[in-house]
Amino acid sequence: MAQQTALLALDTKARNFALLDTNSDRLVSLHDVASAKATVIMFICNHCPYVKHILRELVQLANMYKARGASFVAINANDAEQYPQDGPQQMKALAQQMHFPFPYLYDQTQQVARNYQAECTPEFYVYDGNMRLAYHGQFDDSRPNNGKPVTGHSLSQALDALIAGQSVSQEQLPSVGCGIKWRSA
Template identity: 55%
Template sequence: MALTPSNMLPLGTKAPDFKLLDTTDDQLKSLDELKGTKGTLVMFICNHCPFVIHVNAELSQLAKDYVSKGINCIAISSNDVDNYPQDGPQYMKTTAIENDYIFPYLYDQTQAVAKAYDAACTPDFFLFDEDLKLVYAGQLDDSRPGNGIPVTGKDLRSAMDNLIEGKPIDKNQKPSMGCNIKWRAS
């Protein structure tokens, strides 16, 4: 389990567009059709990463708490499924069901979307405002597998609350940490 920090995409960056397979219903979905009225949270996750497994319950709850407030959540898996078959689309659907995801779980087969977002690890979080401008690219909270800190989602929840309330979001954002995205060999 290699600890990899997220890349800090510059705040204000426009969300790169995409159209990907939603493994929960086998339909192609675009960013435009999935975005929220107040904001959009794009999360890069995968099935097998211990950092994602550690926070899965909070990711599920986060969506349930914020979708009704106008922030839609989108999860994307970009891992190389040739070398990590457990992250393949058929298993993504099972993971979504087991963790009660109410958000789409998209498969980035070409890894082009992860590269466009400069995603580096799982989990990696990108919160965009209603105009799809990046306002937060940081960690969920300080909890990591084995560090004894409870998973609360406090950092991301604070950013989401401030976005909804029209308050400034702290520009001093701690990067997320997790397993590196499993890139395909060139």
């Protein structure tokens, strides 16, 4: 069932984290991935059809904007006990298969997702050079089976503005995707 993200207050400071990068087997912190221009923190997972729908274009977009000074990091917070396809080994395999140009971090305790108030996959947060939230929303208008092409237009607009030293539009559409699979208490 599709879930939509809540609107977050823009200008919120990014919360620090240190999580295992399943591809390199190293801990990666916010400091390690922060960019002076734009930092994209995205919550994704392996099995979500909404993530699968945009994944190829997301990798292309990340490669293009990394060359322009933006940085990217992906975080998976799903409960891997209930959804084994979202476990660290499967994450590493996907990162290698798709040639992720960004770390793919495993949020085993789900605390980072809670700190960011993440609700679904995919969900995008873009921070400016001061690590203040400038964009929280969708990749684009495409969804599985809606017939719209995957372009990354919404995320690209936010990144273009930040890289050009401009303000990001306040008109931001929420992300839609699979709800994060929370561990039962």
